[in-house]
Amino acid sequence: MTSSAPSPTHLRHWLRDTARPERRALGMAALMTTADVLPAVGFAAGLALTLTAWPDRTSSILMGIVIMLAALAVRGLLSQRALTTAAGAAARIKGAVRRGVVTDLFSGRRSSETGLIAAVEGVERLDGHYARFEPARMAAVMGPIVVLAAIALASPVSALILTATLIPFAFGMWLAGTAAAAESRTQFAALERLSGLFLDRIRALPAVAAFEATGTVVGDVQRASDGLAARTGKVLRIAFLSSGILEFFSALSVALVAVYCGFQLLGLMPVPIPEPLDLGRAVFALVLAPEVYAPLRRMAAAYHDRQAAEAVVPTLERTPVPPALPTPRLARSPALKFHKVSIAYDGAPPVIPDFDLEVRPGQVIALTGASGTGKSSLLHLFLGLSPLTGGEVEVDGHRLSHTGDWCGQVGWMGQATVVVPGTLAENIALSQPEAPRELIAAMAEQAGLSLDLDRPIDGRGGGLSGGERRRLALARAMLKQAPLLLLDEPTAHLDAAAEEALIPALAAATRGRTCLIATHSRAVMALADRVVAL
Template structure:
């Protein structure tokens, strides 16, 4: 079983969201451990600050000058605490960024491979991935600190006052119980809130996609009511989460203030010798101030954990939408070699989403180096056959064999295919940058030669936007051919390379197609009789 399948199977356990989050963060456990260790170390300069402040106050009356070294210790401890906090935040942020990148790539792969139909993957990429940021950046480091740091602080306080340490240890019990109860109550509401957010995102995206249909059927009012209903549901669930969060914060603040107040009362009465019961210790001013200054640090890590607890709830609520779908078929790059391969379709059937087949039981043998034109009316499946070779269309039944490699056996031919579509993708950059997308390792000389062979005599440093502004339709097709020429691939696929071109531009494009097809096996989807004329064989679908 692959790691991806095991991760999906992990979600079937009772503790599935927490288990998935732990598995997702395992590759970066060192970063999380570093952030947690630095957070725990914060108690050391906290004790230094408390000790320096207590000693400075206790000796200041006798000799103000003798208080200066202790004040320096207190200030240095504050500076160290700031550096430790900065280091913990940086390590946690790096871990969160790494995990988010991995998870986002997994969701995107599932989306484009069709394992996540509908609008849910878009919501997962947008909101779901960001929801796990706080878990790794804040909650995971705070969890270890909340377990270790209070006990360390109580142990340090016990050196100065065992009774004060016992008071703090006793008050930790209701403090911890209150946080646990609040967390359980908020977890369910947080999951419902995230589900409502995902529903609203999906609903809004679906309605935007279907806006022409909505307008055509005059369903604006019904759509507005649906969106308003989902928005109200999200607002109500968000308010419930906030209500529980505020309530739990109030309970925790009450217990922490109560415990520090009890310690303060004890220290004050001990110093005044007014305790109504005997104790095995007698505090002086320095020890009492040290205990009072360090007592809030017992609860500070737990309060930080409580503040970050919502990050855990949000991450666990988002986890089911982020888990990778099980892979039913593994793909490996096919070793086609450099020679033009033979291509054979064996009863290949293509259908999308369980609908009627676009191509049914298609058979075709293409000899190595042959140019085959796929003709037929629009919707007959010409482009789908090309997309099948590229891995962009599903093979329902039958098989495709390219150079001895079978698609049904997990063959991935896309890396050995040169592809020229009707509307090539354009990225912001220069014309040279866009040609180089076909081969990132290509030299400037090779890119220039490919552009010249494709008939692109324009300035290769010309800037382009994402819409290809400044290039004509013919130039866009020449750009696609330049990429196909640049890519050292034995199989060439062309989709309507001369569509919407005038007769003169089409004649010029035909010579470029012959140039690009030289030494390769070529399949061309076309309606053009002129393109069919240069083909060795025409197959009508």
């Protein structure tokens, strides 16, 4: 995220560059939206032909009706196809941006408060920009020109009147758009503050209840909600203002053309105008007059979508990271080497400074030390969850700073076991969704998990004891059959009996693999070939 307010040019360049993979689809949508005015010209011509031929009852009446019906059908098909194409392109762009935001969120390059709102609300604000505004922008430039050229063929004066009304309209829309951009940014900032506040208070619910601070928390959320409502109201007022400007000049232009055509046909013009104007030309010009503003009306309706998208760009921008080489495949248990490794978070003093360690293939290393000495941070390096701020880590000679994380080849058992709604077998198979049932059962047995694999489990892991949760996590790590195994406090929060029962399963899991274990337990340390104190 940027620390200072970016320029409008930067915001537009980001939106343009983000849409580059879908440039062709957006271009086709814009072309079809622009071509929407051609059937309108055909409809006006058919109507004029029908009215002029009506008194004589000639065959031109039928031709005019056929032209009008064909124009309506073509216009409907063009509109439907343009909307579908633009919506598909917008969905793909949002998917790519959301994947980037979520990647930054899980890699620690983005805080959870801003990352969550960016991934949900922020990304969704891009939809209107790409699905509606981008196609409408090209149509707003080319559409009026095409319609004015068609009107000029029938009545140059009517085309001149319509052109004159476009100038003050464009100036008014520019003023309204500038104000809308500023208010959209402040409105999204207020939404971020409210979301962050709400998430923070949810996390602190036990403390809120313990200190009886419910009233204070409700007041904080209420004030933040009122601030967001006020900002949203300002955005809506500006949107209504821009709509009012558009409708005023649109109605004014049509009225002026109607007055001119009527007076000219009746010969009541106070100033003689040397323009031959008959009923057919007048009807053609009058029917097409609203179409001059139709592309502009579409763009104005979507203009706030552009401002909303620009407002969230600073939140969606990703932190530049050097490209990582493809992670090599490990054919065996790897050797590990830590050379002067330092890990520091957000400019704070390093939790680990200048750490050195060599691990032979298949060796089990126990990392021990007081809480906060960086044991978990060392393990997180292989998952891309800790920043390598100094030194280097090598996996079989491959530098971690060049290859990025090794998630695909790491068996992981964390301090908190992730449980999802489903059966026990489905929870074990999270690491290998395609694993056969027999292998899942074998890993569960090896981990000492003697439960029915079809047993339903809710999202909170209801019905599983602390030891069973640990065995579930261990079975999941073993099922992956990765050459590198990382265990973070595998016996934490277990009583002595549960820990003793889990030790044989841990011994089986570490056999034949390179393994790093962060632990305080002496029983777990006894499994290691080497104990390293931090």
